[in-house]
Amino acid sequence: MAPGRVGATTTFSRMDRVAPFGRWPSPLEARQAAAGKVSLSEICSDGQSVYWLESRPDEGGRVVFVRAEGDRVVDLSPEGVSIRSRVHEYGGGACRLVPGHERGTFAYVDQADQRVWLHHLAVEVPIALTDEPPAGERWAHGGLDASADGEWVVAVREVHRDDADSPPRRQVVALGARPGNRGESVLTQGHDFYGAPRLDAASARLAVVVWDHPDMPWDRSSLTVIPLGRAVDDATGRRQLVASGAPWEVEGGSDVSVGQPVWQTDGSLRFVSDRHGWWQPHRDSGTSDGPPATRLATVAAEFHGPDWALGQSTMARVGADGEVGANGDGGAAGEVGAADDGTGVLVARMTADGRDSLVLIGETGAGETAGAASPPRPLPQPCVSISALCRHGAGIAYIGAPLDGPSNVWTLEPQPPQLQLKPQATPPATPLRPRTSPGPSLATDDVSIPEPFSFVGRSGRRVHGIVHAPTLRGTTGPPGMLPPLVMGCHPGPTGSVGAGFDVVVQYFTSRGFAYAAVDYAGSTGYGRAYRCSLWGQWGVADSEDCVDAAHALAGQGRVDPAQMAIRGASSGGLTALNALASDEPFAVAVSWYGVTDLLALAASTHDFEAHYTDRLVGPLPECRDLYAARSPARRPAEINGSVLLLQGLDDLVVPPEQTRALHDALVGAGRRCEVRFFEGEGHGFRRAETVAACLEEELAFYQRELGL
Secondary structure, three states: OOEOOOOOOOOOOOEEOOOOOOOOOOOOOOOHHHHHOOOOEEEEEEEOOEEEEEEEEHHHHEEEEEEEEOOEEEEEEOOEEEEEEEOOOOEEEEEEEOOOOOOOOOOEOOOOOOOOEEOOOOOOOEEEEEEEEEOOOEEEEEEEOOOOOOEEEEEEEEEEEOEEEEEEEEOOEEEEHHHHOOEEEEEEEOOEEEEEEEEEEOEEEHHHHHHHOOOOOOOOEEEEEEEEEEEEOOOOOOEEEEEEEOOEEEEEEOOOOOOEEEOOOOOOOOEOOOOOOOOOOOOEOOOOOOOEEEEEOOOEEEOOOOOOEEOOOOEEEHHHHHHHHOOOOOOOOOOOOOOOOOEEEEEEEEOOOEEEEEEEEEEOOOOOOOOOOOOOEEEOEEEEEEEEEEEEEEEEEEEEEEOOOOOOEEOOOOOOOOOOOOOOOOOOOOOOOOOOOOOEEHHHHHHOOEEEEEEEOOOOOOEEEEEEEEOOOEEEEOOOOOOOEEEEEOOOOOOOOOOOOOOHHHHHHOOOOEEEEEEOOOOOOHHHHHHHHHOOOOOOHHHHHHHHHHHHHHHOOOOOOEEEEEEEHHHHHHHHHHHHOOOOOOOEEEOOOOOOOHHHHHHHOOOHHHHHHHHHOOOOOOOHHHHHHHHHHOOOOHHOOEEEEEEEOOOOOHHHHHHHHHHHHHHOOOOEEEEEEEEEOOOOOOHHHHHHHHHHHHHHHHHHOOOO
């Protein structure tokens, strides 16, 4: 292994107080850190105001649709309603502005019943767009879209039958959004999965991403266009939107992943494909007999992420021409049908070297090299992690986190208004949500700023990560001592770390811990080859990369090699526990609703991930021995350290039985293991009191087991 430079040692003033590492007097309490983990998603705009979903831990994880009104954030959700989809269990696309109605009208999925509702702000009672499912079935909806005229809302429907032997089936349905067309019709079905259904300006074509078992959407998927027409229901006399012709495939293949279809106002179709090794934007004519799609950017960078949830949006076309839609795809209500004179450009999130940026991309559409003639031009703005963006007026709105403060909603209007690709000054981005400090009770000078590092691990592959030094104003550790390390393993495992501010990381660094996170094999943001490098190696390569990173940090004199902990959530829990099974260097592991038994996971997990392990480990039953060898619950005697398990009792992705089995196996093998279960929590803790209790438990566990 050839470790890279990790960073310089922090120096302190003579006036600094000396306190033991891991016990610094941080002003950030667990309950404040938990309440500060507000999740923002599904940003949209009507051209005048910006809207988004906001998950609030201090309201029990309730998800609320809000609008920025001047300097205020106003809740729009019906009282007591939490907006969340359960399609594929991870949901997404749970809310959609519906143009053609009163301003602010939106369709949403009620978390409680998973039905689609239409809410006019001037009417107190929402209107149900879907009926109750028939007896013996349970429905979920997500991936919402709305027609430009407000006549229709389309959704992915997931149908579960009470019969345990029947797998869920999925379809795309059109729901009437006006009294004259109330009811529904099925636009397409037959594939195992559907994502991102999008209507063109005339509701004459539906673009939708499809994939089938055993593929995950980031491994292999296709983009299909379905011609649409109108019909009248014989029984009710109501208008219906129906499929009316043979569909055609725009993009797909055995080694191709696609996403984010967006109709342009000139009738063309933009989408993302990794055909060339990176998720890059393409533009297609939108016709069945048109020329091949044009690649709009050829830079070796990612413009898309894994579709764990529906409704991903990382690009918006701005300028003289526009896009069709009312929110996630960047369009704005009232802008459909704007002139398409070719002067518009894309504003896109671009991921490279572990950080996100916003860039301008020329979009002439005149051939494979035309869009790439001018490389993407960075837009000055403060965020290094950007989750979503949309068109807003003459510019964009986006959700992003800077290095030194929590995630926020920002607006940015690149200059000049015509958005020609010329060097021009751009006004600073403006945050829309109130923000008084980087984190509750945490001043800017208390924030630990991450430093990137990379090294070549034992596999010969370059591994990437970030490290945070312990940071608290006026405080230093004992002379000659090095701080303990907490290493975080991101979930997924098809995911990434992200360099933006994380209040949980600051909870530990402000107490005198160093905190590191690794984009191990299989992580996203480094191209398809890196994403596929975990195929057949899950439970091995990911843990080895984390072990190698810990050695690299210790070798650079940044952390105490005798005081190392590793933590992870979901699949990151498996990575952490398998790292603890190596001979070194970690002494403890903490797993938040983590995978513990791959065989049990394959047998009991939900349909979306039913074959996820086929590529990550191997097909069953042929590879049964590999599954067992990489499952901590099946080799408890090899766990070399103490373990803390934190688990929700309502988890459908990693059932609590897995956690109970690991605990019993570890205790039976003479290992120290503590476990705590939480009622009402599923896969991903949402309640502030749960997160606070877990952080307090985890901190005490480190202090006790590492001897701090």
